[in-house]
Amino acid sequence: AQSVAQPEDxxxxxxxxxxxxxxxxxxSGNPYLFWYVQYPNRGLQFLLKYITGDNLVKGSYxxxxxxxxxxxxxxxxxxxxxxxxxxxxxxxxxxxxxxKVTFGTGTKLQVIx
Amino acid sequence: xxxxxxxPATLVQPVGSPLSLECTVEGTSNxxxxxxxxxxxxxxxxxFYSVGIGQISSEVPQxxxxxxxxxxxxxxxxxxxxxSDSGFYLCAWSTGTSKGYNEQFFGPGxxxxxx
Numbered sequence: 001a002q003s004v005a006q007p008e009d010x011x012x013x014x015x016x017x018x019x020x021x022x023x024x025x026x027x028s029g030n031p032y033l034f035w036y037v038q039y040p041n042r043g044l045q046f047l048l049k050y051i052t053g054d055n056l057v058k059g060s061y062x063x064x065x066x067x068x069x070x071x072x073x074x075x076x077x078x079x080x081x082x083x084x085x086x087x088x089x090x091x092x093x094x095x096x097x098x099x100k101v102t103f104g105t106g107t108k109l110q111v112i113x
Numbered sequence: 114x115x116x117x118x119x120x121p122a123t124l125v126q127p128v129g130s131p132l133s134l135e136c137t138v139e140g141t142s143n144x145x146x147x148x149x150x151x152x153x154x155x156x157x158x159x160x161f162y163s164v165g166i167g168q169i170s171s172e173v174p175q176x177x178x179x180x181x182x183x184x185x186x187x188x189x190x191x192x193x194x195x196x197s198d199s200g201f202y203l204c205a206w207s208t209g210t211s212k213g214y215n216e217q218f219f220g221p222g223x224x225x226x227x228x
Contacts, residue, residue: 032214043203043219044157051214090157094214100172101217105156 002027002095006104013081014112021076021107023091033074034092034101035065044090050074061085081111115140119204119220126227132177132191134223136204139185144206146187147217148179151201163187164209199227 003026013019025031032051036044048059055067065076076089091104116139126132138144148160159172161179169179176195180188187204201224205217 034216036217036219041201041222041224043222044205044217046216046218049214049216088155100159100162103157 002031002093002102004091004093004102004104006089006091006107008107009105010108010110012110012112015083016080019076019078019081019085019109019111021089021091021109023074023076023104024072025074025091025093026072027093027095029095031074032094033065033067034094035059035063035074035076036090036092036103038088038090038106040087047076047089081109083111083113085109086111115206115218117204117206117218117220119202119223121223122221123224124226126194126225128196128227129193132189132194132198132225134189134202134204134225136187136189136220137185138206141185141206141208143184143209145209145215146181147205147207148187148189149203149205151203151222152199157203160189194227196227199225201225 005024034049035047037047038044047063048057050057050067058064063078067074088106088108090106092101094101118137145164147162149157151157163169163181166181176191178190201222203222204220207217208215
């Protein structure tokens, strides 16, 4: 079985400061990891994914994520937060070969001006 | 480019009434299709997914059903709605391959309120 955990229900960060949204996962095979963002009353938008290779993945809107196999983590990061980054962020994992994706419960990011 | 449509955008239905939500994808062929429900603006619950016409996998036993009558059309239905069916319904698609690393693309969602 695969699972993903987002331990923080909400993250507050000041505009211009670096941000981190945490995610840990559990799979039996090789993980495929994803980050999505959701703005109010909208569908989810894909930000980035890790398949294999370089542990640091760069994505849309200046976001990046670091895959850490030993810690089974895939934290989302951004060097300098913008107020417009305020949204709900979802981490997701897919065990290689399966079509089903498991999503975390989401972390609300609040960037304070 | 690919686009995904969902309708209606919002829906208010009485308990016990039927439901039909439609999702269509343009600009791709043989996509994998998914229905999710999001309650209280948080976690996503996978309801159904489909890897081809007429092929539906159900993840959660409930009073909902799904059908895929055409390659790029995915329909969520219910014969009798319950109060607990209220939520935000999201349709998504991904490239239809046997490999699992393709991201999903989500539609704008349907807000369903059952009274």
